[in-house]
Amino acid sequence: MSTTADVLYHQTEAHYFSATNPVERWFGSCVSAYLADQDVNEWNLLFIRVGGAPLEDAIAACEQLIRGSAVPVRVVVHQDALATCAHRLEALSLVAADQSTAMVLELRCFVASWPVADNVEIGLAESLDAWSEPLTSAFRLPVGGLAHYQARHQVALDRGEGLLHFTLSVDRKVVSSLTLSMCDGLARLNDVGTHRAFRGKGYATQLIYAALAHARHLGAQWCFLEASSEGVSLYRSLGFRVLFDYQTFVRPGGITSEEAGVVLK
Template sequence: MVLDLQTLKMSAESPVELTIELVNDKEAFKQHINVMAAGFEFPEPLARHLSAIDYGETFRFPTSRFYVGRVGGQAVAISLLQLSAGLAGIYNVATIPSMRQRGLGTAMTLAALLDARDLGYRIAVLQASEMGVNIYRQLGFQDHFLFDTYSSSHPSQVG
C-alpha cells in the first residue's frame, strides 16, 4: 500500500490514555520486542528467544525509529518507521491482544507517518495484514499491488 503523506487523512485523535514515545534506550527496545511478540502472537518459545537476544544499539540506527505506545505506563502497542531511498516504510504495527479495538494501532501508525512527513518524506509504504488493511485505507493508503503469502500447515518447533 502507498500513501502520499501530503494527503494523509487525519483520522480519530489518539486515545486519551495512550502515550507514544520514541525508543531511546535498551529497556524500551526490549519492551518493543516483547510487544511485537505478543501482538503478533508468536509461539512462546520464539517470543522467549527474541526477548533474550542482545540487540545492542539497534534502536539508534539513523534510518529506524521504533515507537512504543503505553497505557498506564505499560507497553501495549508498537510501530516502526524505516527511512530509506526517499520512502517512509511502516512496519511492525502491533497491539497486545487485550488492548485491541481501541484505536491504538491507528494512533501508532499515525505517529510514525506524521514524523515521516515532518522529516520531509512524501511517500509512505507498507504491507498490510487482513487485520490492519482497513485502518490503513482510512488513513488514505491505496493498494498498488497484492501478493500471496504461503506458510506451512504444520506447526514448527523453535528451540
C-alpha cells in the same frame, strides 16, 4: 507493468528485510532471499520474496535453494508472478498460506488529526524491550523467537539502518508498537501490533498517525506497508491505496544440516 510507486515499494521492502536479516542474496532483478540467522537453529527461516518483473532463470535458482534449505521456508509471490511460480513451489512441498497486500500513502495528502487521551503516551521506544512487549501477544510469538527477532533489530540499530521503533502506552503500560523504516527519503511501516487485551480501542491507529507524522517531518513523501488481509480496511481508512497483492507459500519443516546442500553466500 510496474508503476513508480511499485518500484519505490520494492526499494523500501528490500531495505527493511536486508536491515533485519544477516544474510541476503539476490536472484535476478526481482527475487531476493534472506536468512534470519547464519546458523541452523529453531528460529532460523529462509525467506524469499518474488517480485512481478520477468523471472528469467531466477525461479530455477530459488528452487535449488529451497531444496537445499535446512530451515523452514516462506516464499512471498507477487500477483503477476503467481501463474509462473505456484505449481513449481507446490512441487517442492510448499503450500499456499496467507495473502497480503502492498499499499502506499502519499504523505502530502496525510492529515494528522487523531485525539489522544491523557493517559496515553506515544513516542520512540526507550528500549527494544519496551517495543517488543506487545508483539508477543499480537503475533503469538514464543519468548525465544521474540528475543531472536529483537536481537536482529538491535543489530540493525547498531549499524544505523534507519529503523525507528514507536510505542504507545496506556497508564504507563506499553500496549502497541510498530517499526518505521526510512530509506532514501521513503518511509515504510512494519511490525504494527497491539496487545490482544487492548484491541478495538483505536490504539494502533493513534500510533500509526504518530509514525506517519514523524515520517513526513523527516521529509518522506511516500509511506509503504504490507497489510494482512485483516488489516487492509484499516489502512484504506487512513488513506492508503492498494498497489498489488502477494500470495505466501510455506514449508513448515526443514531438513537436517547434514542434508543441506545449498546456503546463501
